[in-house]
Each structure stands twice: as structure tokens, then as C-alpha cells.
């Protein structure tokens with residue numbers, strides 16, 4: 442009997458499971474998926490859950506059901522790669538022959554005092570539920586400060602504007618514009634949308650401290666009722682604690698087959714893997730495809746290919762509320778209703794595919 446254990450049923454982990462559970466999987470291989478949640482969370486949509494525009498049921502999908510798959514629910518606390526054992530918060534352990542670490546990422550607070558204690562998060566389903574409660578319990582004309590004007594901050598702010606027209610909303614970003622890694626056309630379009638929808642944009646900010654009800658920008662206090670942190674990520678703490686080489690945000694450095702070089706029976710996928718392209722659901726899935734292919738070779742004792750193709754993004758899509766959006770397809774920047782419709786279509790197909 443051979444044991445394949447996959448830690449994390451997010452975008453990367455789930456894609457690997459789908460591909461590995463093919464008809465040619467040998468009978469003596471037992472596949473176990475481990476997650477703290479009893480369903481696949483659609484993390485790319487957590488902003489809508491936080492804003493109150495989508496119910497929780499809309500941002501989750503059941504895990505696959507297959508007689509060859511065992512699902513173990515629990516909080517992973519560590520991996521001992523020498524002993525090939527996963528440990529859990531309740532004291533359980535789980536042994537493996539091959540392991541995939543697909544545990545995603547956490548917020549990164551850049552050592553800013555109070556940031557972790559006094560801001561809300563949309564990185565996990567549970568944190569997003571708390572954020573939803575904090576925001577939606579605000580009385581009329583309360584103030585929400587979103588720190589970080591990247592994709593998730595922008596999607597949250599716009600969705601929240603449509604959900605709660607009464608609230609004062611501001612996005613605080615350290616760059617000259619929101620969406621700074623994206624083409625100028627998108628930055629300008631999104632900025633204009635926020636101006637027209639009465640969302641304050643604070644650029645060239647430097648958040649130096651956070652306290653209950655106060656965010657300090659360049660040490661100047663700014664009052665707020667709820668503060669949401671969307672200003673950076675780092676690898677899951679489980680990966681950060683591994684005794685291996687990591688990048689500056691704690692992601693595992695891997696060999697060309699997505700394995701930990703000293704432990705080639707351990708693969709790392711998605712937001713906790715150090716990849717040359719930006720972390721995203723799409724890159725987690727594309728990397729997952731390659732890992733599934735490598736795992737099948739491991740399982741069958743087949744030779745590895747000389748190299749794997751580069752992982753390339755096909756593009757991305759973002760939303761500005763329910764009716765407008767933006768995106769990049771190849772070299773073309775898209776703004777307006779069309780990218781929003783495309784984003785909804787991609788989500789619909791993804792959910793339909795997973796059943």
C-alpha cells in the first residue's frame with residue numbers, strides 16, 4: 442500500500458486530486474485530502490462574502506466524492522519530513538509516502554505594530570465571516586478603511602460600496618495608484634470608478650501603526666471603525682516552519698519538478714510555493730497539473746521528463762462591483778462590463794465543473 446497525502450483542498454490541492462484520481466491510478470495507492478474545512482472555499486470570491494453581497498453557500502463547493510479518496514478534517518500543525526509524518530492540533534498524526542503541501546498563504550503585516558491585532562482579514566473563510574460581521578454591524582455612516590489597493594482590496598471596496606451605500610470607505614495604498622502592478626489603463630479606470638462612487642483613495646501612504654479605531658498614516662492618526670488588511674501575503678506558517686530554503690515571504694524554494702530538493706517525495710503547490718509568476722488561483726491550478734503528472738510518474742516508477750514547461754498566466758479578471766470590471770488577456774487590457782461578465786462566466790464554469 443502506498444499513501445499519497447494532500448494537505449489543503451484549495452485551488453492547487455483540488456486540481457491535483459482531480460487529475461490523480463484517474464482510471465489508471467494503481468489500486469494500491471490510497472489518497473487522503475486534509476483540510477480544516479469540510480468544503481472547498483472559493484477564496485477568489487471572499488471579498489463578496491465580507492461585503493455581504495454573496496451568501497456563504499455561494500463561495501463554497503463540496504469536495505469530490507470518490508471511493509479511492511479519504512477526507513480527513515483537521516488543523517495541520519506541522520510536517521516532519523524525516524519521519525514522513527503530518528501532525529494535527531488534536532494530537533493525531535498521519536503518515537505518508539508522498540506529500541503535497543497546498544496550504545495557501547496568510548496575511549503579512551510587515552512588522553507594523555497593531556496591524557495583526559486590530560485589522561480584519563479576508564484570507565480564510567473564518568476570518569472573512571468575522572470581517573463580514575464587523576462591517577455589517579456598523580451603524581449608518583460608519584467608516585471602513587481597507588489597507589492595500591491590490592486586487593483583493595479593490596474588489597472588496599467596490600463590492601462594499603454597492604452593498605452599503607451609506608458607509609464611508611477608503612482605500613489606503615503605499616503606491617501612487619491602486620492596482621499598481623497592473624497596466625495604467627486599468628489603474629485609471631478603477632480609480633475613476635472609485636471617485637464616481639465616493640470611495641476615498643489615499644495614495645503614497647505609509648501605515649506606521651494600527652490601534653483600535655485608529656490607523657496611523659505617516660504617524661498621523663486617521664479615525665476608522667473597521668480596518669481590513671489586504672496589504673501583503675506570506676506562505677502558510679506550516680511551510681514557514683519547515684527546515685528548508687525559502688524566499689523572502691516564506692515560500693518553499695523547489696526544484697524544477699516542484700519538489701523540495703532534499704525531500705523529493707514532498708511537493709509544494711500554490712501560494713506557499715516560490716514560483717516565478719504572481720501567486721494566483723490560476724497559477725496554483727497550472728502548477729497542480731504538472732505536479733499531478735509528476736506524482737503519477739512517481740507512483741508508476743516512470744522516468745521523469747527532462748524538464749517541465751514554464752507556467753504562464755493566461756490573463757486575469759477583476760471586479761468593480763457586480764456590473765463593471767477589468768482584466769488583461771494576453772497584451773490586451775479590458776475594462777467595463779465585458780470583463781465583469783467574463784469573470785462571472787469563469788466562476789460559473791468552475792463551480793459547474795466541480796459540481
Ligand SMILES: Cc1cc2nc3c(=O)[nH]c(=O)nc-3n(C[C@H](O)[C@H](O)[C@H](O)COP(=O)(O)OP(=O)(O)OC[C@H]3O[C@@H](n4cnc5c(N)ncnc54)[C@H](O)[C@@H]3O)c2cc1C
Pocket residue numbers: 448449450451452453454475476477478481482484485486487488515516517518543544545546563564592593596677679710711712713720721722723724725757758759
Ligand atoms: C479576496 C481575494 C481575491 C482574489 N482574487 C483572485 C482572482 O481573481 N484570481 C486569482 O487567480 N487569484 C485570486 N486570489 C488569489 C487566490 O485566491 C490564491 O492565489 C489561491 O487561493 C491559492 O490557491 P492555493 O491552493 O495555494 O491555496 P488556497 O486556495 O488558499 O487553499 C489552501 C487550503 O488549505 C487549507 N488550510 C490552510 N491551512 C491549513 C491548516 N493549517 N490545516 C488544515 N487546512 C489548512 C485551507 O482551508 C484551504 O482549503 C484572490 C485572493 C483573495 C484573498
